Amino acid sequence: MTGASQPLTAQEMMAMEHALLLAGQGVRGANPLVGAVILDDDGAMVASGAHLGAGTDHAEVAALKNAVQQGIDPAGCTMVVTLEPCNHTGRTAPCTEALLAAGISRVVYAAADPNPEAAGGAARLAGQGIDVAGGLLADAATELNRRWLAAVRARRPFVTVKVAQSLDAQSAAADGSSQWITGPHARADGHSIRARVDAVLVGTGTVLADNPRLTARALDGADAARQPLRVAVGLRDVPADAAMRGDRFVHLSTHDPVAALDDLYRRGVRHVLIEGGPQLVGVFLMADLADELFAYVAPMLLGTGVPAFQRLGVATLADAHVWRLDPDGAAAVTQLGDDVRLHFKPIAP
Numbered sequence: 622m623t624g625a626s627q628p629l630t631a632q633e634m635m636a637m638e639h640a641l642l643l644a645g646q647g648v649r650g651a652n653p654l655v656g657a658v659i660l661d662d663d664g665a666m667v668a669s670g671a672h673l674g675a676g677t678d679h680a681e682v683a684a685l686k687n688a689v690q691q692g693i694d695p696a697g698c699t700m701v702v703t704l705e706p707c708n709h710t711g712r713t714a715p716c717t718e719a720l721l722a723a724g725i726s727r728v729v730y731a732a733a734d735p736n737p738e739a740a741g742g743a744a745r746l747a748g749q750g751i752d753v754a755g756g757l758l759a760d761a762a763t764e765l766n767r768r769w770l771a772a773v774r775a776r777r778p779f780v781t782v783k784v785a786q787s788l789d790a791q792s793a794a795a796d797g798s799s800q801w802i803t804g805p806h807a808r809a810d811g812h813s814i815r816a817r818v819d820a821v822l823v824g825t826g827t828v829l830a831d832n833p834r835l836t837a838r839a840l841d842g843a844d845a846a847r848q849p850l851r852v853a854v855g856l857r858d859v860p861a862d863a864a865m866r867g868d869r870f871v872h873l874s875t876h877d878p879v880a881a882l883d884d885l886y887r888r889g890v891r892h893v894l895i896e897g898g899p900q901l902v903g904v905f906l907m908a909d910l911a912d913e914l915f916a917y918v919a920p921m922l923l924g925t926g927v928p929a930f931q932r933l934g935v936a937t938l939a940d941a942h943v944w945r946l947d948p949d950g951a952a953a954v955t956q957l958g959d960d961v962r963l964h965f966k967p968i969a970p
């Protein structure tokens with residue numbers, strides 16, 4: 622804990638847990654997930670807000686507006702927020718100034734702002750006489766934005782690769798049929814990953830072979846606007862009637878994974894999911910651009926078929942791409958119905 626002149630209260634800790642939950646309901650993309658809760662003099666939660674994506678109100682401003690809507694004057698209240706309030710004018714005005722204007726008297730935040738342009742909010746507020754405490758549940762706040770933070774540091778989207786394969790590592794049978802290798806539980810799990818990313822990528826070969834929709838079924842209905850960007854990568858044309866075409870569709874006519882990621886980063890994409898086919902997966906693995914791998918393995922043998930991983934450039938054992946089961950995750954190995962999901966991380970260089 623840094624800079625606190627007043628000790629943290631139990632209500633502030635509970636408020637931070639609530640703010641983390643609110644943050645998790647937000648929309649990622651160019652900005653991190655952030656939640657905020659306003660506590661009155663007695664430590665009661667009186668208002669809250671979450672950041673809903675670049676260009677919309679930051680969590681603190683959303684919470685202040687929520688208070689005003691309820692006829693509550695936030696002057697003298699405490700703002701509990703999962704990220705250090707920003708101190709810059711980006712797409713929106715600085716939260717520091719909004720907090721000062723509203724007369725907030727204490728700010729409790731979790732993680733520091735990793736964006737050098739926006740950082741400095743804690744010092745600015747403390748300099749104006751506001752009681753500021755940082756670091757409460759910082760690990761949880763950092764975990765929530767772990768992939769986003771890695772992307773911002775690397776200045777390219779975080780890359781998740783997902784493959785569904787038979788026990789003998791085929792992604793399709795010899796005649797190309799591939800529709801139901803894994804069962805419904807594994808497929809539902811794959812859809813929940815789609816729902817958490819900013820963009821889903823497939824090669825143009827896969828578009829022609831499988832004509833996937835690439836929507837996250839979990840987001841159908843009220844959350845439809847949060848569907849990931851659907852991206853076809855490759856030099857072949859995407860048919861006008863391809864199922865993946867729609868509002869959130871782009872075709873990147875390149876074979877260069879660095880160029881593709883760069884283009885997407887500039888569009889505000891911070892997390893991509895590579896869904897195949899085997900050649901696109903190989904291109905990203907060969908370029909050392911995969912940050913994690915989910916392999917869904919079905920208890921089925923297909924003999925000769927379509928290998929799930931291709932173009933890996935492995936001629937001898939020393940060339941093998943070696944992964945390790947996610948050392949931090951409790952869910953490194955998960956049974957999903959009759960299938961198994963394996964979650965791998967690259968071995969640090």
Ligand code: AOF
Pocket residue numbers: 651652653654655656671672675676677678679680681704705706707710711712713714716734735736739740
């Ligand atoms: C906050 N509260 O809820 C968020 C913050 O372009 P803008 O104006 O949206 O600013 C984006 C930057 O602001 C982003 O990179 C990060 O540093 C910070 N995000 N800050 O005080 C919020 N989402």
Ligand code: ZN
Pocket residue numbers: 679680706707708714715716717
């Ligand atoms: Zn802000």
